[in-house]
Structures are given as structure tokens and as C-alpha cells.
Amino acid sequence: MYISELRKRIGSLPIIVAGATVVVMNEKGEILFQRRSDSFDWGLPGGAMEPGETLEETARRELKEETGLDAGALQLLGVFSGPRYYYRYPNGDEVYNVIALYRARPVRGTLQISDNESIDLRFFGKDRLPRLEKRAAALLEECGEQIWKKERDS
Template sequence: MARIEHYYDPDAPPANSIVVAATAFVLDDHDRVLLIQRTDNGLWAIPGGGQDVGEYISETAVRETREETGIDVEITGIVGLYTNPNHVMAYTNGEVRQQFSICLRAKPVGGELRPSDESSIVRWVHQDELDGLDIHPSVRLRIDHGYARSPEPYIG
């Protein structure tokens, strides 16, 4: 199902749903972040997706990371809560979803990098390489907050 992201777009359609999602800010021992290049829009992102019924939000982040990257992770904390009503995704089925995402901090514990149906490229990226990648501003915010290592989670 195709989608169009609207970010601070005055012409965006009004939201008609909210779906809880989780993303994972995963750092390896070399302080590199785990990124995917998305197959749906070509942008670079941290792994993540919607929470399934019967699943803890931490399980969502672990599952999505494994599905999209091949890497097994352990959740170690929370980066922040992202609920910006000016960020909506319009889907071809008429759903217009307001962002609601919890970004969790994680560390790799196994697996091997591999792409998936949702990720054409999976790689570890040094912080100084981020400016050279096409990353949506909302995802870059999570990455920047993850690297900031604030003792308190971002709430916004």
C-alpha cells in the first residue's frame, strides 16, 4: 500500500487514525547507528513499524529490527515519544495516520545484516556520515536525540 508523508504541509489531509509504532535506535560497539534504505520511498531510516495486538512495544522494536535488518537487538532504554500532529501519512486506502511512535534505544546481540522487502540496503553508519544521506526530518530528529544520550526521553 503506497503512502505519501506530509510534514508541516498546510495542504495535508486531516488525520483519521493513530497507530502505535516503535522504532529502534541501535548503536554498535563503534558508535554506528543501524540504518535501512526504505523500499517504499528510498529514504534512509532507523528500523521500525506498527505494534501488533498482544505485543509489548519493546517486542515490536525487536521484531521490526530483525525483520528489516537481520539484526537481533536487546532494548536498553527509551530515546523518546514522537506524536507530532503536523506529521501525517496518507495511504491509498484513504487512511490518514497521525504519527505516534516510541523510539527505543537498543544494542545488537546477534544476527547478520540483510535486506528485506522493506529495506533495499542495511548498514551501520557513523554519525559524521548522516548529513550525506537522504533522511526524513522526523527520523533525523530521533537519530539526533539518540546520539544526544539525554537522561530523560524526548516527549513531543
């Protein structure tokens, strides 16, 4: 909501967007990805912070909106920013993202597409990842071993 209102005023100019992304793993150690309706790439559930929200609230809201799942505990895996997290949407909007990456464990609910941002939700293992949207690929590259190792070993 906030970003769309801001876009009405400034158009597609680059903006800095703070937000949260959530890693959800199933019992097989696979990560949940969403196929985006705008680019058709696969990404991790997440999105922009709304005014007055904490990053944790953003993570919980976005996970629920995009997957139908409710997060139990949230573990902060890191905060990421810089040129690797620049993104130009298919409509021309430009953003420099500041992303708080969380792992949600446990999660409850039924996996379902409940917004217009996703066209598919699916779990993928480390050895058979789909074509990832550039921000998701950067997150997995920067802390993927931490994500996969800690989940397996805990």
C-alpha cells in the same frame, strides 16, 4: 498485518499508529539505517504495533524482520508524537505516528535484508548522515545528542 486490514476498510484516511523504532550502533559509534523500498529515503528500523504486543515486543519483532538482528537489552529513549510525526506514504496512506524510540544493546545476528520494506542496510556516522525520511530526521533532531553522547560516553 493489522494496519493492512484496517486500510482495506478505511482506505488512505489518516490514522493514529503506535509503534517502535530502534537505534542500533556499531563499535565505531555509527547508527544503523535502512533505505526504504517505498520512498528510497533512509530511516531507522521499526514499525507498527500489532494487537496484543507490547512496545518492546514490537521493537524486537521489527528489528528482527527488517535487519535480521536480535536485540539484547532495550533502553527507552523517549516517546514521540504530534505533527512532526505525520507521514504520507508514497501510496497516499496517511498516519500520525506515536513512536517509542529504543536503543538496542547488545545486538546479535547477521545483518541482512529479510523483508520487502528495505533495499539497503548501512551504518552511518553523525557527520555523514544520508538523506533521512522525515520521521527519522525528527527523532534525531529531538534526541540525537542524547543518542550520540550516551553511546560514546558509556
